[in-house]
Amino acid sequence: MVTIRDVARRAGVSKSTVSRVINNLPVVDPRTRERVLEAIRELGYAPNGVARGLATRKTGTVGLIMSDIANPFCPDVARGVEDVLREHDYNVILCNTDDRAEKETEYIRLLVSKRVEGIIFTSVRSGASDLSLLADHDIPFVLASRDIEGFDADVVIVDD
Secondary structure, eight states: OOOHHHHHHHHTSOHHHHHHHHTTOTTSOHHHHHHHHHHHHHHTOOOOHHHHHHHHSOOOEEEEEESOTTSTHHHHHHHHHHHHHHHTTOEEEEEEOTTOHHHHHHHHHHHHHTTOSEEEESOOOSOHHHHHHHHHTTOOEEEESOOOTTOOOEEEOOOO
16 A cells, blocks of 8 residues: 555655645645655555544544435435535445344444544434434434434424
């Protein structure tokens, strides 16, 4: 795997300069920028998303927890969520719970461990304590098409 150090060595610059080019900062001389970009192309360098996430505390990932992907409602929602998030340079982790509370709880814990930046639920089977875990980790979430009585959350509900 090609590293930022390899790119810096090939371009004859520091790792900091490579980082500035990757992050499109204007403080790099145009000739130096072109040398770095050429080294990136030659080596096939791709930034390490995990390392970037550790440095920025952002993963560019949102979880989408759905009750049953076979439900005709779900693919359209998944497609819409993915389309909008891609426009904003986010990726989606799709979780299908089969409408089971224990599976939803497992996915909540998994998404917390993946440090997602938010979660969208089209199903809520878990209790308020599972959703409180998200608040404990400062992970915003929204409930779509379901509400939990007595639990304060952002909710989107269609008025049929």
